[in-house]
Amino acid sequence: MIERYDSIIVDITCRIMVPFIQLFGMYVIFHGHYSPGGGFQGGVLLASSMILHRLSLGYKESYLKLPPARASVLGTGGMFLFILTALTPIFFGGVFLDYGFLPIPGLEPAELRYYGILIAEIWIGIAVFGCLVVIFDRLTERRLD
Amino acid sequence: MIEHLPALIPISLILFAFIAGILGMMKYRLSRYLAILGAVAAFGLSVTSTIHVLQTGTMSYHFGNWPPPYGIEFVMDTLTCFMVLVITGIGSILLMFPTKPGFMIDEQKSATLYTLVLLFMAGLCGMVMAGDLFNLYVFLEISSLTTFALVSIGGGKASVASFRYLIMASIGGCFYLLGVGFIYFSVGSINMADVFQLLPAVYDSPSVIGGAFLIITGLCLKMALFPFHTWLPDSDTYAPPVVAAFSAAVQIEVPAYVITRLLLNVFSQDFMVTLTPITDIIAWISAAGIIIASILAIAQNNFRRMLAYSSVAQVAYIGLGIGLANPLGIVGGIFHIMAHSLMKGSLFLIAGGLHHHNGIWNIQGFQGLGRRMPWTIGALTIAALGMIGIPPTAGFFSKWYLLLGSIDSGKWVFVAVMLISSLLNAVYFFRIIEKAFTPLNNQAASSDNPRELPGKMLAPILILATGILVAGALNVVIINNLIMPVAEGL
Amino acid sequence: MGDIAFHYSYIMIIILLVIGLYGMLGKRNLIKKIIGLNIFQTAIFLFFIEGGLKDGGTVPVIDPALGTEAAIYFNPLPHVMILTAIVVSVATTGVAMALLLTIYRNYTSLEEDIILERMGK
Numbered sequence: 001m002i003e004r005y006d007s008i009i010v011d012i013t014c015r016i017m018v019p020f021i022q023l024f025g026m027y028v029i030f031h032g033h034y035s036p037g038g039g040f041q042g043g044v045l046l047a048s049s050m051i052l053h054r055l056s057l058g059y060k061e062s063y064l065k066l067p068p069a070r071a072s073v074l075g076t077g078g079m080f081l082f083i084l085t086a087l088t089p090i091f092f093g094g095v096f097l098d099y100g101f102l103p104i105p106g107l108e109p110a111e112l113r114y115y116g117i118l119i120a121e122i123w124i125g126i127a128v129f130g131c132l133v134v135i136f137d138r139l140t141e142r143r144l145d
Numbered sequence: 146m147i148e149h150l151p152a153l154i155p156i157s158l159i160l161f162a163f164i165a166g167i168l169g170m171m172k173y174r175l176s177r178y179l180a181i182l183g184a185v186a187a188f189g190l191s192v193t194s195t196i197h198v199l200q201t202g203t204m205s206y207h208f209g210n211w212p213p214p215y216g217i218e219f220v221m222d223t224l225t226c227f228m229v230l231v232i233t234g235i236g237s238i239l240l241m242f243p244t245k246p247g248f249m250i251d252e253q254k255s256a257t258l259y260t261l262v263l264l265f266m267a268g269l270c271g272m273v274m275a276g277d278l279f280n281l282y283v284f285l286e287i288s289s290l291t292t293f294a295l296v297s298i299g300g301g302k303a304s305v306a307s308f309r310y311l312i313m314a315s316i317g318g319c320f321y322l323l324g325v326g327f328i329y330f331s332v333g334s335i336n337m338a339d340v341f342q343l344l345p346a347v348y349d350s351p352s353v354i355g356g357a358f359l360i361i362t363g364l365c366l367k368m369a370l371f372p373f374h375t376w377l378p379d380s381d382t383y384a385p386p387v388v389a390a391f392s393a394a395v396q397i398e399v400p401a402y403v404i405t406r407l408l409l410n411v412f413s414q415d416f417m418v419t420l421t422p423i424t425d426i427i428a429w430i431s432a433a434g435i436i437i438a439s440i441l442a443i444a445q446n447n448f449r450r451m452l453a454y455s456s457v458a459q460v461a462y463i464g465l466g467i468g469l470a471n472p473l474g475i476v477g478g479i480f481h482i483m484a485h486s487l488m489k490g491s492l493f494l495i496a497g498g499l500h501h502h503n504g505i506w507n508i509q510g511f512q513g514l515g516r517r518m519p520w521t522i523g524a525l526t527i528a529a530l531g532m533i534g535i536p537p538t539a540g541f542f543s544k545w546y547l548l549l550g551s552i553d554s555g556k557w558v559f560v561a562v563m564l565i566s567s568l569l570n571a572v573y574f575f576r577i578i579e580k581a582f583t584p585l586n587n588q589a590a591s592s593d594n595p596r597e598l599p600g601k602m603l604a605p606i607l608i609l610a611t612g613i614l615v616a617g618a619l620n621v622v623i624i625n626n627l628i629m630p631v632a633e634g635l
Numbered sequence: 636m637g638d639i640a641f642h643y644s645y646i647m648i649i650i651l652l653v654i655g656l657y658g659m660l661g662k663r664n665l666i667k668k669i670i671g672l673n674i675f676q677t678a679i680f681l682f683f684i685e686g687g688l689k690d691g692g693t694v695p696v697i698d699p700a701l702g703t704e705a706a707i708y709f710n711p712l713p714h715v716m717i718l719t720a721i722v723v724s725v726a727t728t729g730v731a732m733a734l735l736l737t738i739y740r741n742y743t744s745l746e747e748d749i750i751l752e753r754m755g756k
Binding site: 073076077079080083086087090094095096097098099100 | 208
């Protein structure tokens with residue numbers, strides 16, 4: 001378990017930096033399909049913001065913000081929703097991963113593919129975020145023996 | 146829905162993996178039933194696709210509707226259907242073994258366990274169906290990563306064995322990736338059918354030859370072929386019994402199938418047989434591996450370690466079949482995949498059941514078991530007869546085809562190797578059967594009577610043992626319909 | 636000789652490959668083996684990206700000023716393959732770290748020969 005780092009400068013700075021890192025992570029996810037970035041890179045940035053939170057503020061406060069069990073559910077759930085999004089076109093006439101047949105009304109197939117890639121990147125970003133936070137928690141937990 | 150089957154088989158396994166993971170965190174027993182349901186559903190889908198492929202020919206599936214050289218493709222022909230049937234069928238039978246003796250883990254933690262097992266099976270199915278070289282790498286690494294975690298459940302020694310397996314398997318995967326890079330930069334495409342057409346123009350260039358050697362070396366590392374087999378005995382001895390069964394029964398044979406697929410459909414016979422001595426090298430090191438691994442198996446005292454060295458020898462049989470590079474040899478090698486998975490699966494489950502229920506770990510503990518545990522020792526006898534190669538079992542037919550193949554190719558050394566190795570197999574299996582059927586002298590005085598295994602443990606063992614006999618009886622049907630049409634292209 | 640000096644990046648890739656292999660197989664400390672594995676995989680990524688370069692090319696995003704001819708943009712396929720391979724590398728390192736934790740808790744040492752001795756080989 002990581003104890004709280006005993007310095008007020010670190011405390012205030014990290015509290016300010018965490019939301020900005022998360023904002024940058026979301027920027028990288030949302031711009032992944034036509035500039036460098038994407039689901040995996042943005043997910044790593046989001047996870048690094050959470051790891052900074054855990055390292056600087058200690059486990060007592062950080063586990064209230066994001067309990068380890070919830071991170072595990074985020075990781076698994078994100079992947080599950082991605083598979084569901086990829087399977088949806090099968091029921092509407094396309095093949096697996098063919099975003100042109102997603103059932104969003106009022107868009108042409110080319111635009112549907114554009115937004116389909118974006119939705120897939122969001123789920124992958126959430127999944128990577130959850131998985132990396134789970135890895136960090138497992139590596140730093142205290143064994144009760 | 147029929148035309149979506151190639152994608153649905155691994156995707157259904159992944160879906161059930163995540164559902165079992167999420168629901169298993171709330172109620173523990175659900176994850177085991179969901180895992181069995183998922184594996185049986187995948188088996189049903191693979192039977193449906195086999196029937197469809199036998200009627201209408203090769204199925205090809207384009208992800209995202211992008212045509213093949215630009216997009217990802219899954220291809221299912223009859224050989225692929227055979228492998229998917231073996232993987233999902235053996236997987237669903239092995240999952241029926243109860244959790245505590247099979248995986249050495251309490252039920253509270255079993256939710257993530259079944260997620261890993263189903264992801265492992267999904268990785269193997271994807272590897273078998275992949276239509277381009279890089280997707281094969283992705284699914285290869287998916288199945289390897291889950292195995293690292295699964296093997297380390299068995300305790301302290303299993304973690305060291307799993308770490309050694311991690312180092313060697315990652316080297317293998319990276320060599321494969323480097324080889325794919327060489328081929329891609331020489332030819333310009335990674336789709337298997339595309340490479341098959343574009344490769345003959347550049348056969349002589351050193352980068353293609355180097356790439357082919359790197360790919361084959363990487364796959365031999367994953368397959369535990371003779372000089373690279375050192376990770377397998379430790380991993381199979383200390384891993385939980387069902388994980389060892391998965392590893393020895395399905396996981397080491399799939400890279401052997403991949404080498405066959407590369408021989409038939411990517412590098413044609415001209416490249417691998419006449420231009421470079423790749424198949425000759427594979428045949429010779431397999432022959433050495435059969436003899437040396439069988440001799441090492443005789444020297445073992447621990448039942449599981451003996452089975453592990455025996456697995457090394459049996460995988461070398463498959464390698465010999467590929468190395469012969471004629472239709473009968475390849476038929477023998479591929480049919481041996483099915484025979485070996487049935488036999489080794491039942492043997493590892495018997496070993497796990499005996500260890501959990503009666504504490505038997507070494508071969509001395511088998512003394513006098515035949516009278517107390519008739520069903521278990523009966524299944525053990527059928528599996529042992531199959532490994533040696535006695536007629537109605539499936540093991541005999543695969544060795545028969547391998548013998549015919551080596552006679553066909555005119556290399557009498559391999560015929561001699563196979564006959565000597567059958568004799569060596571007989572040595573180390575008959576000593577167990579002899580110990581089991583000889584009664585103890587002081588039966589009344591022994592206070593710890595070994596009891597028969599309970600029904601839940603016995604059911605998968607007996608299903609696999611009858612499967613050995615059924616596969617032997619049906620071997621002509623299986624070979625003529627599923628394996629011969631592809632092997633004749635040689 | 637001028638040809639080999641022109642392809643200096645491939646020489647560096649080979650040097651990194653050999654360093655990674657030596658680290659994985661020659662060193663006895665388990666963490667050094669993992670670092671060797673990472674160096675080995677990084678060398679392979681460099682090889683893929685090196686192969687996708689073109690003389691005088693630019694990033695593979697269509698620029699209206701330069702037109703849509705394919706020869707002036709870098710090949711994006713190796714980059715996509717390397718993204719997936721990086722994910723595999725990160726996952727392998729994560730699993731290896733978790734395995735090292737279990738080994739340390741059981742044997743209180745991270746040197747391979749001491750662990751084998753304590754295992755009782």
